[in-house]
Amino acid sequence: MTGMAPHRMLTGREVLRVVWLPGSDLLEGTCHCGATQVAEGPIEVWEWLLAHPVGHTAQSMTEAAR
Amino acid sequence: MSSIPRDQWYVAAYGREIGQEPFGRTVCGEPILFWRTRAGTVTAMSDRCVHRRFPLSQAPSRVVDDQVVCGYHGFTYGADGGCVAVPGQTRVPRTARLTSYPAMEQDSFVWVWIGDPAKADAASIPRAPWLVSPEYTTVSGMEPLKARFGLLVDNLLDLSHETYLHGGYIGTPEVASTPITTEVDEQAGIVYVSRHMDDAECPPFYAKSTGLTGRIMRWQDIEYTPPCLYKLHSRIAPPGVLPNGDGSDPDAFHVEVVYAITPETEHTTHDFWAVARDFALDDQGVSDFLAEQNRTVVLQDVAALDVLEQVIATEPPGYQELSINIDTGGLAARRMLARQSTGGRV
Numbered sequence: 001m002t003g004m005a006p007h008r009m010l011t012g013r014e015v016l017r018v019v020w021l022p023g024s025d026l027l028e029g030t031c032h033c034g035a036t037q038v039a040e041g042p043i044e045v046w047e048w049l050l051a052h053p054v055g056h057t058a059q060s061m062t063e064a065a066r
Numbered sequence: 067m068s069s070i071p072r073d074q075w076y077v078a079a080y081g082r083e084i085g086q087e088p089f090g091r092t093v094c095g096e097p098i099l100f101w102r103t104r105a106g107t108v109t110a111m112s113d114r115c116v117h118r119r120f121p122l123s124q125a126p127s128r129v130v131d132d133q134v135v136c137g138y139h140g141f142t143y144g145a146d147g148g149c150v151a152v153p154g155q156t157r158v159p160r161t162a163r164l165t166s167y168p169a170m171e172q173d174s175f176v177w178v179w180i181g182d183p184a185k186a187d188a189a190s191i192p193r194a195p196w197l198v199s200p201e202y203t204t205v206s207g208m209e210p211l212k213a214r215f216g217l218l219v220d221n222l223l224d225l226s227h228e229t230y231l232h233g234g235y236i237g238t239p240e241v242a243s244t245p246i247t248t249e250v251d252e253q254a255g256i257v258y259v260s261r262h263m264d265d266a267e268c269p270p271f272y273a274k275s276t277g278l279t280g281r282i283m284r285w286q287d288i289e290y291t292p293p294c295l296y297k298l299h300s301r302i303a304p305p306g307v308l309p310n311g312d313g314s315d316p317d318a319f320h321v322e323v324v325y326a327i328t329p330e331t332e333h334t335t336h337d338f339w340a341v342a343r344d345f346a347l348d349d350q351g352v353s354d355f356l357a358e359q360n361r362t363v364v365l366q367d368v369a370a371l372d373v374l375e376q377v378i379a380t381e382p383p384g385y386q387e388l389s390i391n392i393d394t395g396g397l398a399a400r401r402m403l404a405r406q407s408t409g410g411r412v
Contacts, residue, residue: 008249009258010250010256012253014251014252015250016249016251016252017249018247018394019247020246020391025391027391027394041389042389042391042394042397043389046397
């Protein structure tokens with residue numbers, strides 16, 4: 001019925017992404033830093049995503065890499 | 067505590083609604099008077115005379131030579147809101163001035179800034195260029211909603227409700243059963259929800275307008291910029307037909323469904339809707355069909371949300387909800403709105 005999850009759609013530096021994993025009831029959250037977390041519902045996945053970026057905005061990640 | 071974000075642009079009207087007659091509309095609880103100068107510029111100012119609060123949009127108030135004359139005692143105001151004449155005396159009190167609002171006409175809408183005028187930046191108004199593009203044909207309207215604007219945001223961010231509330235119009239089983247992908251850009255202020263149905267039933271809304279029959283590819287990509295502008299990029303194509311690598315997509319039908327979600331009060335909303343298509347541009351029959359169909363769909367939402375408002379308004383505080391996967395985008399939108407309504411303090 002459906003194909004693969006769409007490619008990344010927004011182009012900003014700090015985009016948070018949640019994919020409903022095909023064939024499951026699970027949601028996979030991806031932080032802008034690349035870290036991922038699978039959750040069983042939207043409240044859990046947003047709680048993780050919104051807590052995770054603290055201290056590593058795209059700017060601070062760039063600075064840390066220097 | 068209001069749930070309505072301030073220091074934001076809101077759609078107050080279609081440009082076609084504003085002429086050289088007084089036009090009143092309440093936006094975010096503020097009664098605002100609009101009229102168009104002879105040079106064509108839309109003005110926005112308080113819809114209450116400073117004298118005895120008579121609505122300046124109310125007959126026999128009228129616009130004469132780029133000035134609005136109160137229909138009660140004749141207080142007269144210029145396009146900047148300043149009072150230029152009062153009855154029976156030559157001295158105009160210094161405080162006789164209507165609050166004026168930054169306003170901007172863009173993409174067929176009249177936008178008004180609600181909040182501190184010093185913070186208004188017209189460049190930040192989100193765009194909906196299809197509504198005035200010669201490559202698209204647009205039908206549009208506005209329906210009053212007796213429900214808080216957040217309920218319409220919930221509604222539009224989760225289109226799985228189409229299957230149930232709008233069956234026979236735009237809803238088919240695949241909408242509710244197809245997983246979504248959600249993205250949020252906090253800095254840019256965008257919530258994006260994508261649902262790509264690659265083998266779906268074609269609902270009447272698209273079958274009769276595109277001529278496609280049988281199974282279709284149906285992609286729904288929502289782009290919401292809280293608080294006001296909502297865009298649904300809808301792509302309809304025969305099965306297996308994909309966009310080209312360069313982004314061109316000549317064998318698909320594209321419909322841009324645009325909503326402007328404007329609070330009238332804490333518990334009522336202006337539900338602006340527009341449907342722009344890149345096919346059958348000169349076919350009035352298609353325009354009439356899409357206008358009638360979309361208005362019907364909007365009114366189905368209005369009926370449901372009016373009832374829901376009554377339910378919620380009469381429930382004790384702290385009622386419980388249950389959110390599931392289909393609410394991923396709606397929850398993100400709620401959070402962004404909550405941040406906006408508290409000035410970022412969430």
